[in-house]
Amino acid sequence: MKKTALSVLFLLGAMGTQAQSFIGYLTDNYSGVNSVIANPANIADSRFKTDINLVGASVIIGNDYYGVNVMDALKEDYDFDLDATKSPSNSNNFGAYVDVMGPSFMFNLSKKSSIAIFTRARSVANVNNISGSTIDKIDNDDSDDFLINPGEADISVFGQAWAEVGLTYARVLVNKEQHFIKGGMSVKYLQGAGSGYAYTNNVAVDYDADGGVGPDGWSFNSTGEVTYGRFDNFDNDDYEYELQDAKGFGVDLGFVYEWRPNHADYTKTNSDGESYTLKHKNKYKLKLGLSLTDIGAINYKEGLEDFYAIDTQGEVTEQDFDNAEDFEAFLEDISTADQSRFGYKTHLPTALHFNADWNFSGKFYLNLNTDLSLTKKGKENTSSILNIASLTPRFESRWFSFYLPLSMVEYNGFQAGAGLRMGPLYLGSGSVLTALTSDNTKGADVYAGLKIPVYQGKAKDKDGDGVLDKLDGCPKIPGPVENNGCPWTDRDVDGIMDNVDNCPDEKGPEENNGCPWGDTDGDTVLDNKDECPDVAGEVENNGCPWPDTDGDGVLDKDDQCVNEAGTVANNGCPELEPEVTEEIQKTLNEYAKTILFNSGKSTIKEESNDVLKEIVGILQEYPSAKFAIEGHTDSVGSNSLNQNLSEARASSVMHYLIENGVASNRLTSQGFGESKPIAPNSTQAGRALNRRVEINLVK
Incomplete structure (x- = not known):
């Protein structure tokens, strides 16, 4: 009986409680569609054209009672009871979490918006508030008898499994110089796959290993209250699994702010004012993310919930237990009152996530991530995550990333791990280093997956003229930046290139900057030959008006006495005076x-x-x-x-x-x-x- 109870306890513990899936990997800017589970805003302005996740799985287990040396535990002679380190308290906790991300993909709708469709299968359970002294009594090898005082064994056990199909939409909200903000939301359809829970209140147990009928019989006295819920027919011996009538909806919300002090370095502009932002580059110095995940519940319409008020009022023997049709029937036999109801809701492990990512040198980053449970531990029909804070240095490039997450995990304490991404493969663990080196490992996790990443292409300049093909009017022919990457032409075929031709559509000589000579003063003498281009003149005088040097009204060309005033009648010369006789x-x-x-x-x-x-x-x-x-x-x-x-x-x-x-x-x-x-x-x-x-x- 003792070993059976203990085994059930740890089986439940191994069925799940969530911290963060894919620890370390989700900090990577190349985690693609997987990143929606941490913050749905991540997929906007991503480094992907599209990203297809084939399959990925993350498993996390942990407790705050047993600590082991993983390497020793793998040995055949390892004795769990003798060699494991125990840390009993008034409220010990156990758990693990399984998250399988199935076929999922994301793609960009526009420069500012992206969409993702993802599938997940998740299993989570919690064993909370179990007294360490109770475990010690059950597991005591010196005596098979044990006594649990009223309230000492009050625990809550909850587990559920479900599938999700989610739709994520994310969009750039602000893109103003060095400030960049994006937001996103995921809407999830939930299909329950199974759930079960048990809560005890003021339970007392007096177990006598040899006080029953027969040489190996046992008996116990028990009082208290037990609530037991499960999806219909789960505890029938002849039960064949069927998909439950258990559906619900969930929502994830998230925002990301990026500080981009060098934003101008990532935008190229041609001479026409058209701009192109380098999509394959991370542009931030500091990125801050805030998200709220797993808001929702699953309604088990065919679920059963039973309440038992237990008072054996005398010894219950092993024979009584063996003769019972099932465990539920046994509880009914030893209770003084019981009641049942159909249908119940199970709530998702709602959590708040904060993420800060600092690009401190080229491809090197430092990430701070916190996951905070917003559901109370032990609350009925509700999953809860383990609170966690992680500091993760990483090297990140297009086809390869490596990260070393250092975490403080609720119940499990400090954990150090490692992970990597190599193109389509990602794998790692947030606890592998401590699991392999510590004698008191209380938790461990591992994840792996395959995907098909299609990254944003690097901006190309095929002709090597310094103008990106996206902005190059002649991407295969080199040309100057001033002409949008096209070579200069000579539209008017006057031998002068258009960039220095002041009249590119009209032929003209080089000495007039490619423009035909004009006649500014309209005197029919072209300016290049007109000695007075701004004053109308005579052709015979090179475009200048004839002067009248002596101001006698007779132009110099007709004045026979240019420097001496005269009369028109005398051709500009003064008239001869009569002689003084x-x-x-x-x-x-x-x-x-x-x-x-x-x-x-x-x-x-x-x-x-x-x-x-x-x-x-x-x-x-x-x-x-x-x-x-x-x-x-x-x-x-x-x-x-x-x-x-x-x-x-x-x-x-x-x-x-x-x-x-x-x-x-x-x-x-x-x-x-x-x-x-x-x-x-x-x-x-x-x-x-x-x-x-x-x-x-x-x-």
Whole structure:
């Protein structure tokens, strides 16, 4: 009886409780469709075009009571009871987890979104809150008898197996420079394959190994409450397994944030502004993931749940146990009250996952992962995971990855493992190193699988011109970046390549940058031959207008006196002036003699104005002729006085002529006093003739 009970206990323990499946492998950016079980957002912007998982299995077992040396345990003479290390407590726990991922695949719907369809078969069970002292009593080799006090053996045992078909959709939510966020959701259809549970309350047992009927009989007294649930007919001897009427739905949610400080290095842009992001590269320095998995339940419509209030009120013998039809019937026999109900729900092991991945050097990463159970241990009809925190350094490349997960696992303590991925093969264990080296291993796991990965292709540059084929207008012919990877052409066939041709669609000479010569000023002389390209001119003057150097209104081409103003009638030359004849000279002097001055002064009398105007008119008829104005006096007075008076009077006449329009450069004045008489000064008439002004032509 003792060994039977103990065996059942550890059989249940080996049927399952989940920590994290595929420990180490799911941290890999190349885990592909498998990564949806940790965080459904992972498949968006992945390193795969598509990924097909053929089959993969992960098995995890653990407890916090027995510790063993795995290498010793493999030996034939290993005694589990004697050689294993025991760690009894008031609440010991046992368990394991089996996760088989069947045919599954993922592919990209667009640059921003991806989809996955996956299948899984899972088995999970929990044995919680069992007293270590109770185990010791049952397993005591010194005596077959044992006594369990009320409440000491209160335990909860739960196990279930189910299949999943899941659909995952993930999408990029934010892609802004160095900040990148994606989210995803998985919806799962659940098919229950079987479940069973048992809970005890305030149970007491008094077992007497030789107190029954017959030489080998036993008896025991027991009190307490037992709840026992299972899918229909599971405990019948003639039961043949059938798929249960047990269905449900589950949901996984997840988000991933990536910090991409060097985001610009992964985006290439051509001269047209078209861009391409390198899909085969991991772009983050730090990645943070948060997910909530296994929200849901399975409804066992044909399940049975029985409640037993046990009170043997006397000894129950081995014969009573043997005569019972089955274990359920035995419980009914020893209970004072029992009740049953049909149908119950089993809940999935809901968990919260946090993941931080640091790319600290090229292909080397350091990952921190935590899995936290959101279901209470021992809660009725509910699976729960083992809480775990893992630190995993890894080397990661396209076809090969290697990782060394270091974990703290609830109940199991510290575990160190190793895993690798080689193309289609992945295998590893989160505990293999500690399992092989520790004398107190309380848990172990192993996983392996095969897949068909189709990775994102490396960006190609077939012609080696530095422009990726995705952005290259001529991917097979090298060309400059400025022309989108195409060689420069000469569309107008003028011998000048379009990149330096200012007029690529119109022929033109090299000296005008490939453009035809224009006629800016519209004078029919092309700019390359037009000496005045901005001013309309004459063909005969190389496109420049004819000048008029002397400003006489006669263009230089027609001006026979280019530098001397003239008249149109005289071909730009000044008209010839008439010669100042002796008669004109005589007339001037006759007028000049009549100019009257105030006595003894140089001021001209007003009655002389008419005479002076006549003189001005004559002088202007000879604009080029120059004249000398001479002043003379009689001999009355001193020579000095007469000299000064002659000079002043000559000057007064000259100034009058200048003020009335005669050019100053044509006139000079000079006084001669009494030195040049024209008549004797001895007579009054002679002196009158000597007091005169003369205007003489300067020859």
